[in-house]
Amino acid sequence: MAGKSIFSQERILAVVEPIIYGKRVLMLMLLGLLTALFGWFAAGTHVDAGFDKSIPLEHPYMQVLKHYEDDFGGANTVLVALIQKDKSKDIYNEHFLTKLKKVTDEIFFLPGIDRSRVSSLFTPDVRFVEVVEGGFAGGNVIPAEYQPTEYYFNLIRANVGKGGHVGRYVSKDQRGAMVFAELLEIDPVTGKKLDYREVAKQLEEKIRQQYQDDQVDIHIIGFAKVIGDVTDAANEVIMFFFVALGMTFILLILYLGSFKLAILPLVCSFIAVIWEFGLLAASGFGLDPFAILVPFLILSVSVSHGVQYTSSWVSELATGKNGYDASLETFRRLAIPGTTALITDLAGFLTILLVPIDIIREMAINASYGMFAIIITNKILMPIWLTYMSVKDVETFVKKQEAREAVLNPLFRAMTVVTRPVPAAVIIIAVAVLYGWATWKSEGMLYGDTQEGVPELRPDSRYNKDAKAITSNFTIGTDILKVIAETDPEACIKYDVMEQIDRFGWHMENDPAVASILSLPWAAKTVNSAFSEASPKFKVLPRNQYVMVQAITPIPTSSGLLNPNCSAMAIFLFTTDHKAETLQRLTDKTKAFNAANAKAWYELHKGADPAYCEDKLKVRREWGDAKVALKKTMARLKAENYSDTDIEANADVVALRKKAEDAKARLDAMTKPCPVNFALASAQGGVMAASNEVVKAKDKPIVYYVYAVIIIFLWLSFRTVAGVFSILVPLYVVSALIVAFMAIKGIGMKVATLPVAALAVGIGVDYGIYIYATIEEFVKKGFKLADAYYETLRMTGKPVMFTGLVLSGSVATWLWSGLQFQADMGLLLTFAFFANMIGAVIVCPAICRYLMKLPNG
Secondary structure, X not given: OOOOHHHHHHHHHHHHHHHHHHOHHHHHHHHHHHHHHHHXXXXXXXXXXXXXXXXXXXXXXXXXXXXXXXHHOOOOEEEEEEEEOOOOOXXXXXXXXXXXXXXXXXXXXXXXXXXXXXXXXXXOOOEEEEEEOOEEEEEXXXXXXXXXXXXXXXXXXXXXXXXXXXXXXXXXXOOEEEEEEEEOOEOXXXXXXXXXXXXXXXXHHHHHHHHOOOOXXXXXXXXXXXXXXXXXXXXHHHHHHHHHHHHHHHHHHHHHOOHHHHHHXXXXXXXXXXXXXXXXXXXXXXXXXXXXXHHHHHHHHHHHHHHHHHHHHXXXXXXXXXXXXHHHHHHHHHHHHHXXXXXXXXXXXXXXXXXXXXXXXXXXXXXXXXXXXXHHHHHHHHHHHHHOOOOOOHHHHHXXXXXXXXXXXXXXXXXXXXXXXXXXXXXXXXXXXXXXXXXXXXXXXXXXXXXXXXXXXXXXXXXXXXXXXXXXXXXXXXXXXXXXXXXOOOHHHOHHHHHHHHHHHHHHHOOOOEEEEEOHHXXXXXXXXXXXXXXXXXXXXXXXXXXXXXXXXXXXXXXXXXXXXXXXXXXXXXXXXXXXXXXXXXXXXXXXXXXXXXXXXXXXXXXXXXXXXXXXXXXXXXHHHHHHHHHHHHHHHHHOOOOHHHHHHOHHXXXXXXXXXXHHHHHHHOOOOOOOEEEEEEHHHHHHHHHHHHHHHHHHHHHHHHHHHHHHHHHHHHOOHHHHHHHHHHHHHHHHHHHHHHHXXXXXXXXXXXXXXXXXXXXXXXXXXXXXXXXXXXXXOOXXXXXXXXXXXXXXXXXXXXXXXXXXXXXXXXXHOOOHHHHHHHHXXXXXXXXXXXXXXXXXXXXXXXHOOOOOO
């Protein structure tokens, strides 16, 4: 290390060495007890999937979703479609309708189902209206007195048409029918979190397995089903984990020439994973299904450091030292750069906490616990264990090691060409060109999903087949973007308000990405037309307020189109897909319309005050925030087994209720008219749009924060420009290449991939620090750069190349995973491991040629 840092490192070693080496037995006993404790905690690790923690609750879209969740539902839906296999038959027969009724009833009683939001042809909220002689008539699509007779089959067919349910509750060709349901994140009775795996299991066992037969296919989609399918693949993930472990172990034996030495890095790595899970469980966290790759990253980083340590110990043993002295010398040489690399990783991972999505924050905490565990197991436990290691026939062992090294020495000597001025300059120019190409390709990076279906699962997975069947047979699915029209109470009987909403619906319906829309004005126009013998010319919004009342009255709040006092109305945009560009275009279009509509409204209402309307909207949000906080607090107290009386008397509940009531009173007092505010957004489309915007906004800042942390620690470690740039430049270029690689392969940057892309940086910084620190060490001893690099390759370069190649190969096995998410991440990590290894071994010494102070040329 350079300059001033040597003394600080000497002081650190003077303090740490006696603790580790002076009290070895005591330290082993302490670490053993801690491992047993964390193992006990780790045994209680559970899968912890949650809908709310996967969405950016702080985003304005999600504030709107939560404010109106009780009125218009949320985005956590389950869709079950029953479709006739015989294409010549429709749904109007006893066998099909009996199944539909049973499936509806079964879903109604599933755990976590919001029973007020279960809809199918058999639920009372699915209605029809018509004008008959003598007045207005309507009712349930399937009447309460239904019997499986031809008369009722024909009646239901007619009612479906009158109610406009083809494409929604009934498939476009009328061979299938849909059951909609919404899930509650928290059980209102117990206050406990919903177990999504159990929901997915019951959807399979009680719905698909029980009711699918040779006549009817059943298709199920929704967040709970995704979690269930991903969790079901956990055994396969574990299998790949142990395959990678086994491959690494075999190659370690071949590399180190000793079974005992090969098993040591793996045991330390396995203990680090135990600590990781133990710390996670002790902190009250579970393992999210989308965080299943974090333990492997921890294992990979740990193996990387472990191989460095054992390889160096073997080199010291070859000089004639015993096991204790070899361990001590290895510790003195590698402890500081290794710990620096791990602390840099740890600090970098913690920066991901800045992403305001709980699932990503939990992933950052998970990874940070793992890095802390590696510091303990690799920098304390392994050095102590190595002091007790011995080789029976040292002379024979050393000869075998020398023979292995002799095979690689000519290659290492040839590689020193990269330290010569011209080859080094060529490498640097090539890296610059590569970075430019990566930056250009990265412009095609999409934020969010880039394909239809669920990208975490294979295109041919049952879930994605179900999703395809639903989207091809119905005009709606889970791809719904809800926009909330916010206005004053009783506004739905005012023509000027309804006209604004109607115009917005027409504006959005003409976008190619919108398959259809559903809104209160649309329904009112349909009813108004029905009053005039269904004449198309009367399918308009009535200007007369009394006629408007007549058109609105048949539409219940259970339709999800309006809240009880009609101060908010939902516009359903059924989109053709949920690709990132689709959602981005629709949200941008909504914002543009909202601004243009407000501008036009103010021009017509010269006395209106935009500032007043802004304040009114702020008060509306304050009221909504208070209601959400009150609901959340009451659910938490319920989960803690408080009685209803105690909950009502709780100080926090009382304060939040008063806050909500005060905000509501202030909102009610603001009676001056304002333009309709088209608030984004609810439903699954709103959730995905918000997540995409957060990831896009945080992607580059997070990467910059990670690199800022790396720069700080590199400077503190080496105190030279050469030290910082030689390690940082290859790392940064590889990061750019990873993003370009994602863009080329069509892997979108989203909640599931952002942390992995950021965490991959940690593997590269380890390689670079070990390579640069060793080069600098030999240069300070007076070696020429070529000779310093040659010795570096023999000491730390060899294990860096070994771990880079082995980890790349083991992760490459993920390409055969049944999870598309794991296959994609395997592709990215294979590239990251290999590219970071090349960057550290080839690019770092080339940069040293021009930046490092070289006393001997």
